Amino acid sequence: MTRPYDVLVIGGGNAALCAAISARRAGASVLVLEAAPKFYRGGNTRHTRNMRCAHDAATEILTGPYTEEEFWQDLLLVTGGQTDEELARFMIHESKDILNWIVEQGVRWQPSLGGTLSLGRTNSFFLGGGRAMLNALYLTAEKLGVEIAYDAEVTDLQIEDGMFLGATLKQPIGGATDIRASVLVAAAGGFEANIEWLKEYWGAAADNFLIRGTPYNRGSILKMLLAKGVREIGDPTQCHAVAIDGRAPKFDGGIITRHDSVVFGIVVNKHAERFYDEGEDIWPKRYAIWGRLVAAQPDQIAYIIFDSSVVTSFMPSLFPPIGAPTIAELAAKLELDPASLEKTVINFNAAVQPGTFDHTILDDCRTEGITPAKTHWARKIDAPPYLAYPVRPGITFTYLGTRVNKQSRIVMKDGKPSANMFAAGEIMAGNVLGKGYAAGIGMTIGSVFGRVAGREAAKNAKN
Incomplete structure (x- = not known):
């Protein structure tokens, strides 16, 4: 690693690999630095x-058009309009080609999933899940000649006047190494695993947060970039946060701890009190609000209460319900x-109005006369045994990041594009996601801007 490279990619997840493959296919020599050990490579993409x-x-895997x-x-x-329209529309347009491009990199799709996820028309599912997708990308990158280092923690970035000059790497064996490259692609994720940094914005409540993904996304690369003149984007309190089982581990519980x-x-x-409309919208558009809602409750804990009539209606979690x-x-x-809980359930049941239940649409099953209302899918809780899941905020990734343009080029604080720095994935997701989340869009951001960043980085290196 002492020789100079055309492109240095920092990170090891979907965005980083898409960038590395894209740059290598454009003729650049590429080095990928993944801070995690090989088994845990890939950041949150694994989940x-x-x-x-x-x-x-x-298509063969999707049930209808999604324009x-x-x-x-x-x-x-989902963002309430808090998005950069130019970048968002660019990403959406580019996503149409990603469906085929990602297959060309060895990733395989499975037939669409129906049921309560309501994603069969809009979202493509990886055959074998995120880890299989990652393994395919790594295999392709290695076959193309991309060099990859694991346990490779970047401790410093040399940046002057918006130009990347080099990086300092620390590994368990060999000590510090200076890395030289013509171009940098930052794809190292957010800072969600850095509890102390989260507490700067959330206070003591962050101690009760559970981190759904990798413990390695501590935001060190993001912090270095912002300290060296890169313009930031996004509200540091905004993140992709869902309600996950309160019995989940502190880190890396993944998707099997989520509750649908x-x-x-x-x-x-x-206090056994309801605090929000559980039937506001179709699940893929609204499931990600519940992490923030629970975070705002006392002790950052809540309980999903239901009865035996619905136990087969949703995808089960790793943990069994309490009954x-x-x-x-x-x-x-x-x-x-x-x-208190008896009173809450009695009042809710009394407010439920007659209707025709249909989980695939915004149906007419609603409540009247209680606050908050449940505007859809409201049915009485009256079929014992009664069941519950304890839930806490599960943080997936943070939205504070680096400002980029349509070339995925990092923008400096003075508003000028950097000379040779690009970013992709969670580290720049705040350009598109000012708040809120829709299922699958994190992977879209990573794939689209990763591919663009790699292509543009290779072009920059040649020049």
Whole structure:
């Protein structure tokens, strides 16, 4: 690694590999530095399972068209308009080609999933999940001649006047090494695993957060870039955060700790009180709001309450539900006040109106006369045994990042594009995601901007 490279890619997930492959296919020599050990390579990509891409017609794996305009409207909805329209529309347009390009890199799709996920038309699922997708990308990169180093922690970046000059690498064996490259692609993720950094914005509540993905995304590369003149983008308190099982590990619990059962019951806090509309929208557009909602509750804990009539209606989690023959006994097991939970359930049941239940649409099953209302999929909780999942905020990735343009080139604080630095993936996701989330869009950001960053980095190196 003492020889100079055309392109240095820092990171080891989807965005980094797409950038490395793209740059190598454009003729550049490429070095990838992954801070994690080889077994844990790939950051949060290991835990993914699908990607959201625009397409004009049904395919072998997708049940119908998902136009660029519909994708844009979905993004507007979940972000509340907090997105860079030029970059977002560019990403959406480029995503149409990613469906085929990613297959050319060895990734395989599986037939679409139906049921309560409601993603069969919009999202493509990786055969074998995120780890299989990663393994395919790594295999392709290695066959193309991309060099990859693991346990490779970058401790310093040499940047002067918007130009990347080199990096300092630390490995368990061999000590510090100076890396020289003509161009930098930063694809090292967010800072969600850095609890102390999260506490700067969230306070003590961050101690109760669970990190769904890798413990290696500590934001060190992001912090270095921002300290050396790179313009930041995004609200540091915004992130992709979902409600996950409160019994999950602190780090790396992954997708099997997530709960898709909210719309089939009610959610209460430690005082046994409901605090938000559980039926606001179709799950892929609204599941990611629940992490922030739970984070705002006392002690950052909540409980999904449902009955035995719906246990086969949603994808099961790793952890079994907690059950009891009565609401009062369930409350005792959850260490909630029995009288309070009984009152909440009784009031909810009394407010449920007659309707035709259909989890695939915004149906007419709703409540009247209670606050907050449940606007869709409201059914009485009256079929024992009664069940519950404890949930906490599960942080996937943060939105504070580096500003980029359509070439994925990093923008400096003075507004000028950097001379030779690019970014892709979570580290620049805040350009597209000001807040909120739609299922699969993180992989879209990584793949699209990774491919662009690699292509443009190779072009830059040649010049």
